[in-house]
Amino acid sequence: MDVKSSFLNGVLEEEVYPYKHTLYIKFNSGGDILIVCLYVDDLIFTGNNPKLISEFREAMIRQFEMTDLGLMSYFLGIEVSQLEGEIFISQKKYVGDILKRFNMDKAKPILVPVEEKLKLTKNGTGDFVDATYFRKLVGSLRYLTSIRPDITYGVRLISRFMESPRQSHLQAAKIILRYIQGTQSDGIFYSKTNDSSLVGFTDSDWAGDMMQRKSTSGYAFYLGSGVFSWSSKKQQVVALSTTEAEYMAATSSARQALWSRRMLGFLQHKQDSPTKIF
Known part of the structure; x- marks a missing residue:
């Protein structure tokens, strides 16, 4: 949905301190969930109950002058193709x-x-x-x-x-x-699957930075069919061996795994089994 005249919907009569809260989540006792992501005057929303989604859409249209753009196909430069049980972003x-x-x-x-x-x-x-x-x-x-x-x-x-x-x-x-x-059409493909375990991969080089002799850590995490979190970052201290560089990379990925597990639990997608990191 797109908000028309997003900065003209109200008169401010007091001093305001901005707060960048862009993600909103609503739960109910029946296990339903609604997730809303807001960016200035654009918002995307999803959930597991069509009725809850419809009620939110109607409430926003009543409250604000909005345009319903339908199923998401383009958002902040990201193209989204949605089919039955499949999503491809590029x-x-x-x-x-x-x-x-x-x-x-x-x-x-x-x-x-x-x-x-x-x-x-x-x-x-x-x-x-x-x-x-x-x-x-x-x-x-x-x-x-x-x-x-x-x-x-x-x-x-x-x-x-x-x-x-x-x-x-x-x-x-x-x-x-x-x-x-040569890879303009490449992107990330997600498909519906019964296996939605969190799985990670990690690696590092050793002293790859020619100036400070620091190593670089990298990781990628998959949830079901597609990668959703990744990083490549120079390590903060100089590793004295390849083993130490690998250990720091593994530590970095383990921290990300813990954060992801907590977030998935909050989104009612708790990981019951241990997370494997290769």
């Missing part, structure tokens, strides 16, 4: 816009987002490049990582060099652009 249009904006829509596609054994340093190689241009490029790619875990590591890597980027850093960014050129 950002094909956004990818196309990025490629055109940075004149890479005719570039030759490649198969990987990061060259094997790529090592980037702060000094880099080649001349300095326009820092504003580079930051816009990295910022565009970072938004794409919201549903593209396959480029998260590469984008986080080039994000470390936005202060004084050189040709080698820009070249690494263009490699990612060439990769998404």
Whole structure:
């Protein structure tokens, strides 16, 4: 649903301190649940009871001037395709816009987002490049990582060099652009399944950061058929061995698993069995 004139629905007569509460959840004694996600003047909602959903829709239309856009197909740059028992999310249009904006829509596609054994340093190689241009490029790619875990590591890597980027850093960014050129339609597919166990995967490199010699941790968590949570982040301290780097990566993923289990329990989707992390 889309709220018309969202900033004109009331007169403020007192001092207001903004609070970014964007997720609302309603339960009832019968086990029904309604989830509403609000972003400025757009909102999406879902639940397990069609009657509860219908009542919410009608109440919002009575209270505010709103447009009912029907089944979600596009939200904040994310395209959503829904069929019976299946959901596919992607950002094909956004990818196309990025490629055109940075004149890479005719570039030759490649198969990987990061060259094997790529090592980037702060000094880099080649001349300095326009820092504003580079930051816009990295910022565009970072938004794409919201549903593209396959480029998260590469984008986080080039994000470390936005202060004084050189040709080698820009070249690494263009490699990612060439990769998404060949994977514009890629996204995340979710299908209805009876097995909705939380499962995680984790890994790390060792001393991959050539400046501080810090390692990078990564994890991805699946719930049923599709991945829903992932991260690639430089570790806070220097690992003295590969074992220590792996241990810190495993610890990071275990923290995420605990948070996810608590959240799933709150959403009435309690995980009864232990969470496996590979």
